[in-house]
Amino acid sequence: MSNEQMAQSILQFTGGKGNIRIVSNCMTRVRLEVNDLSVVQIDQIKALKGVFGVHVDAQVQVIVGPGTAAKVAACLQELLGDAHKAAGQADKETAQEIAARNKQVIKSRQKVSKGKLFLKTISNVFVPLSSALIASGLLAGIQSILVSLTSTGALESTATVQSIITILRILKAGVLSYLVIHVGVNAAREFKTDINLGGALGAVVLLTGMSADNPLVNIITGEPLKSGQGGVIGVVAAVWVLAKIRKFISKRMPEALDLVLSSFIALTLTGLITLFFIMPVAGLISDGILIFVTKLLEIGGVVTGFVLASIWLPIVMFGLHHFMTPIHIELINQTGMTVLLPILAQAGAGQVGAALAIWLKCRKNKPLVGIVKGGLPSGILGIGEPLIYGVTLPLGKPFLTACLGAGVGGAFIASFGNVGATSQAVSGILMLPVIADQKWFIYAGGLLLLCGRFCAHLLFRRTEGSRTTRRNSGRVGNAVIPQEGALLWQHLV
Numbered sequence: 001m002s003n004e005q006m007a008q009s010i011l012q013f014t015g016g017k018g019n020i021r022i023v024s025n026c027m028t029r030v031r032l033e034v035n036d037l038s039v040v041q042i043d044q045i046k047a048l049k050g051v052f053g054v055h056v057d058a059q060v061q062v063i064v065g066p067g068t069a070a071k072v073a074a075c076l077q078e079l080l081g082d083a084h085k086a087a088g089q090a091d092k093e094t095a096q097e098i099a100a101r102n103k104q105v106i107k108s109r110q111k112v113s114k115g116k117l118f119l120k121t122i123s124n125v126f127v128p129l130s131s132a133l134i135a136s137g138l139l140a141g142i143q144s145i146l147v148s149l150t151s152t153g154a155l156e157s158t159a160t161v162q163s164i165i166t167i168l169r170i171l172k173a174g175v176l177s178y179l180v181i182h183v184g185v186n187a188a189r190e191f192k193t194d195i196n197l198g199g200a201l202g203a204v205v206l207l208t209g210m211s212a213d214n215p216l217v218n219i220i221t222g223e224p225l226k227s228g229q230g231g232v233i234g235v236v237a238a239v240w241v242l243a244k245i246r247k248f249i250s251k252r253m254p255e256a257l258d259l260v261l262s263s264f265i266a267l268t269l270t271g272l273i274t275l276f277f278i279m280p281v282a283g284l285i286s287d288g289i290l291i292f293v294t295k296l297l298e299i300g301g302v303v304t305g306f307v308l309a310s311i312w313l314p315i316v317m318f319g320l321h322h323f324m325t326p327i328h329i330e331l332i333n334q335t336g337m338t339v340l341l342p343i344l345a346q347a348g349a350g351q352v353g354a355a356l357a358i359w360l361k362c363r364k365n366k367p368l369v370g371i372v373k374g375g376l377p378s379g380i381l382g383i384g385e386p387l388i389y390g391v392t393l394p395l396g397k398p399f400l401t402a403c404l405g406a407g408v409g410g411a412f413i414a415s416f417g418n419v420g421a422t423s424q425a426v427s428g429i430l431m432l433p434v435i436a437d438q439k440w441f442i443y444a445g446g447l448l449l450l451c452g453r454f455c456a457h458l459l460f461r462r463t464e465g466s467r468t469t470r471r472n473s474g475r476v477g478n479a480v481i482p483q484e485g486a487l488l489w490q491h492l493v
Helices: 005-011 043-047 068-087 092-109 116-151 157-178 179-190 197-204 231-252 255-301 302-317 321-335 340-344 347-362 365-381 385-395 397-416 430-434 438-459
Strands: 019-024 029-034 053-057 062-063 474-476 480-481
Touching: 005 068, 019 068, 029 068, 029 302, 043 053, 043 062, 053 340, 053 385, 062 092, 062 385, 092 340, 116 179, 116 321, 116 340, 116 430, 157 179, 179 197, 179 231, 197 231, 197 385, 231 321, 255 302, 255 321, 255 480, 302 347, 302 385, 321 340, 321 474, 340 347, 340 397, 347 365, 347 385, 347 397, 347 430, 347 438, 365 385, 365 430, 397 438, 430 438
Parallel strands: none
Antiparallel strands: 019 029, 029 062, 053 062, 474 480
16 A cells, blocks of 8 residues: 555545544654544444554554655645644634543543643653754764774764864754753743744753853852753643743733733743743752652662563553653763663663564564564554554464563673663664663663574474464464464473
8 A cells, every 4th residue: 555545545434524633743653643543444444554553542543664754744745735724723612622522532432540641741752853853863982983993992083083073063053952942942832932932942942142150040049040050841840830930921912912912922921930940840850850760770680671671562552651751861961971871761662672572483474474574663663552562462472572682681781780871762782882882782682682582482482282272363464374373382481
């Protein structure tokens, strides 16, 4: 099925042009905000060739894999055309009506908790930044390699090499140095307020206009405020306050003055609240996160590493993994690296190991092998959703054992302590260049340990005499799995 055909089918099964308000995508998912969730035909979408799964909460998330997600989303936006633009210009009353209806549908179908919706909101702020963060992360990795090579003498530090390092640093800084502005824009979009005000509020956190001779004082610590204090956490909180204040003012402001005064008053008030309350408090939260993570790994050690890596795949499955992005960013801002990311990345290695083992065990099953082959490249690069929804989760037990195996890798990384990544939004083998302090071999050891464990386990496990399952076949995606595949889970543990 082509991308255009998939887009047309998704459009059909989500209720047509009139039911889709917003189309977006992350690395592996086409994300749809719809007017009426009750008319969305989830089972029909799941049955489409090339669709690995569908997750529904505040959005309809169609998992189609890396690269495909962006192309299908673009096709959908083209199909929607003017209808999409008109839908995005719905008045306040319509928006409120839609929100109320979707709230009831969500409650009846999935009973989504407020906590989950909160995490989803945080995730949605950072999803649009994924491609830029990945690009900047890889640039940072290449820069780090060149710096290491020149410092050790393995590469001559010529003017050309130093110029390349400078260029890479400039390109990387284009995203990372002004990340708070990007976050402010996305947060404003998520909280349904002016995106330009959101970006401006993000820029406020940088304290560009503050003189070093006469700094503003942190009202909690009594020390001068620092540029970026509180980071992206503070920006998200500030934009939320901005949305509330601007909505309050707009309802009471005469229409003739609304355009000029509402934004002025809202930005001024929110700016003051940000400088004198949100930044100090968010700074304390950021410091608390650092202390908590440090103590958690110091006290828990291998146990903490095992638990964190084991639960990460279910979090990814529900599309909530982006909530960790602000935590990674704050750890990098404060220490230069995030020690959580190499541990969590072992979850992807667990999927790769399980997929390779399934390939070895069911190599006569051509449809299944084809699905595994299709998902492995992205899995090796750290994008595990095609393997989750296309292979391990439909088979059942392989998903659970992949989680347990991920825990083994996480425990391995945690046992060494202080193994961190200097950039986030990369995983799999792409994380190797960004591992801090030249400890990449430890991270690589975790990946190889996991894959080797699962492959060896299945390759040498005796299968004779296994008890017969009640079902003679199973299904992975659109491929029917004969008894060999349906019995696979019996040999995984």
